[in-house]
């Protein structure tokens with residue numbers, strides 16, 4: 617009998633305006649949404665038959681489209697959210713389909729009082745993209761709570777399970793960035809704690825909790841405080857286009873950092889280990905005078921210099937050219953090279 621799922625019919629010439637938080641109006645040569653795992657082999661057959669490139673997107677909150685995209689853009693929209701409270705006595709295994717909104721997972725966990733994910737609130741996008749850059753915020757990264765994921769491995773032509781070691785997580789880094797076209801993430805499992813302790817030593821969390829007179833915060837309290845901090849600092853992408861932090865924080869050798877520190881004594885830093893130091897890219901950009909910069913529709917967010925914004929109908933090329941200008945000025949002033957955190961298509 618013929619496979620009833622053997623039909624894959626993408627749309628042609630589709631605007632991606634609604635599918636990226638930078639609000640860039642680029643077009644996809646072909647576009648489709650995948651709602652079920654069983655559609656993947658048929659979709660891949662279509663890609664092979666038409667000999668085109670495949671580009672995966674989730675919520676489009678970490679991409680910059682610099683031109684129309686040739687080939688097939690596939691939005692992974694696989695649903696499903698499951699919580700297993702029995703396998704581990706002190707932990708909960710939470711599994712979500714790749715298309716589930718990340719914030720829905722955060723809300724589900726905090727509403728049950730489970731610990732581990734609360735610091736990662738208000739990061740746009742979907743579950744399937746979270747491992748790609750090992751999302752992180754307020755002293756926590758996905759790797760801290762990651763258990764495993766299921767993905768279609770295009771090299772092996774089958775579904776595989778990857779555990780933490782397989783994912784090779786680093787700072788905004790993973791095996792999915794090393795092998796950009798190999799894996800299609802289908803679902804992700806996180807391990808949350810039934811009892812936990814707050815991680816509030818980062819940014820203004822502690823101060824805000826004190827102001828709200830919260831002595832022993834629950835995961836939901838921490839989530840709410842971080843939400844209010846983030847809302848003050850970051851643009852609302854419904855009104856202003858952006859993809860969050862445009863650049864990674866540069867990591868430099870301790871020797872080089874010491875020479876910089878002699879020239880710029882006020883330069884902030886985080887020690888990674890005895891050999892390497894991380895410098896906040898936002899500070900470097902601010903020192904070059906970019907914070908609050910605006911020219912026509914492009915700019916740098918006045919409350920956070922790491923965020924490049926589209927105030928209107930900017931093109932991806934205009935936004936990228938601003939990013940290059942920022943990179944050049946930081947290199948000239950500090951001799952430090954900034955690399956984008958955003959995926960540039």
Ligand SMILES: Cc1cc2nc3c(=O)[nH]c(=O)nc-3n(C[C@H](O)[C@H](O)[C@H](O)COP(=O)(O)OP(=O)(O)OC[C@H]3O[C@@H](n4cnc5c(N)ncnc54)[C@H](O)[C@@H]3O)c2cc1C
Pocket residue numbers: 637671672673674675676677678679692714738739740741742743744745746748749750751752753792799800801802850851853858859860861959
């Ligand atoms: C206002 C704002 C604030 C942000 N704050 C943070 C923050 O605090 N910390 C942080 O880490 N990030 C932050 N981001 C960046 C972004 O939200 C995250 O990187 C998020 O995980 C991207 O999810 P997405 O679904 O939108 O991914 P997309 O932009 O759609 O895709 C990102 C990458 O993942 C790949 N991908 C998507 N789906 C799959 C899949 N199923 N299988 C394999 N690969 C896939 C894509 O090909 C692409 O390379 C922020 C962005 C914005 C706009």
